[in-house]
Amino acid sequence: MATMNRLAVLCAGTLALAAASAQAADEGFYVGVGTGQAQIKDNPSELGGARFDESSTPGRIFGGYRLGAIPLLDFAGEIGYRDLGDAEGTVNGTSARYTIKGPDASVLAIFPLLGFDIFGKVGIMHYDLDKTFAGATTGHTGTAPIYGVGVGFRFWRLGVRAEYERIDLDKVDTVDVGMVSVYFRF
Numbered sequence: 001m002a003t004m005n006r007l008a009v010l011c012a013g014t015l016a017l018a019a020a021s022a023q024a025a026d027e028g029f030y031v032g033v034g035t036g037q038a039q040i041k042d043n044p045s046e047l048g049g050a051r052f053d054e055s056s057t058p059g060r061i062f063g064g065y066r067l068g069a070i071p072l073l074d075f076a077g078e079i080g081y082r083d084l085g086d087a088e089g090t091v092n093g094t095s096a097r098y099t100i101k102g103p104d105a106s107v108l109a110i111f112p113l114l115g116f117d118i119f120g121k122v123g124i125m126h127y128d129l130d131k132t133f134a135g136a137t138t139g140h141t142g143t144a145p146i147y148g149v150g151v152g153f154r155f156w157r158l159g160v161r162a163e164y165e166r167i168d169l170d171k172v173d174t175v176d177v178g179m180v181s182v183y184f185r186f
Contacts, residue, residue, distance in 0.1 A: 026112065026154065027068025032183025034060045039176045040087040040098050046133040050092045056085030058177055066110070066185075074110040074117075079103070082125070084177065094134050100167075100175065102127040106146055115155065121148035121165065129171055144169045157185045 035057060042052045062080030069075070081103050088097035106123025123146040130139050150163025160182055167175040 026074070026185070027066050028186055029063065029065050030159070030183045030185040031063045032061070032159075032181050034062070034179045034181030036177060036179035038084045038087065038100075038178075039174070040084075040100070040172060041174045042098070042172045044096075044131065044133070046131075047091045047094055047096065052087075052089070052091055052096050052098070054087040054089040054096075054098070056087040056098075058082060058084040058179065060179065060181070062181070062183075064108075072111070074112055076108040076110060077105075078108065078123070079105045084175070095132075097130075097132040098172070099130040099132075100127055100169070100172075104146060106148075115153060117152040117154065117159075117161070119150050119152070119161075119163075121146065121150070121163070123148075125167055127167075127169060129169060131171070140171045142170055154185075159183045159185065 038056045038058045040052070040054055040056065043049065044052060060080050060082040062078050064076050064078035066076040067074060083101040086097055086099050088095070090096070102125055104123055104125040106121050108119045108121050110117050110119040125144050125146055127144055128139065128141050130137050145168045146165055148163050148165035150161050152159055152161030160180070162180050165177045165179070167177065169175055
């Protein structure tokens with residue numbers, strides 16, 4: 001029985017050291033790019049009470065730094081630029097288009113688990129929003145909070161992650177973004 005206990009302790013110690021060394025290797029700078037789908041929903045007065053509910057193809061470039069300080073919980077800071085594309089359609093015979101883009105910054109709380117990352121994200125976006133109805137465009141700018149969750153996979157210096165975000169713009173009911181990103185760690 002003592003041999004089994006020693007073997008169990010040795011295995012647990014080896015796994016802990018492997019996890020700690022893998023965690024330490026994940027700290028540092030990274031850059032990435034992503035795309036996916038954005039869903040924009042709104043009830044603008046210009047559409048006579050009809051609901052605008054259209055999707056677009058967003059793109060994002062980003063860079064960040066991962067701390068790698070605590071073995072079971074990690075943090076990263078990110079800055080980026082996103083263009084949510086053109087969400088457009090015809091509602092009650094009126095053409096409508098929403099365009100949203102701008103820089104963002106966020107903090108990620110990451111739970112690493114055997115090469116996978118589960119994370120939560122909070123951040124802020126400075127946005128430029130253009131709403132076009134029947135050819136007439138109105139522009140809005142502002143700052144909006146970003147909330148999100150995701151999961152990622154890391155291998156060597158490459159990573160892939162999938163995430164869901166909600167961007168809480170004042171001038172739009174909801175903006176939901178699903179994105180897949182690829183990043184490279186330095």
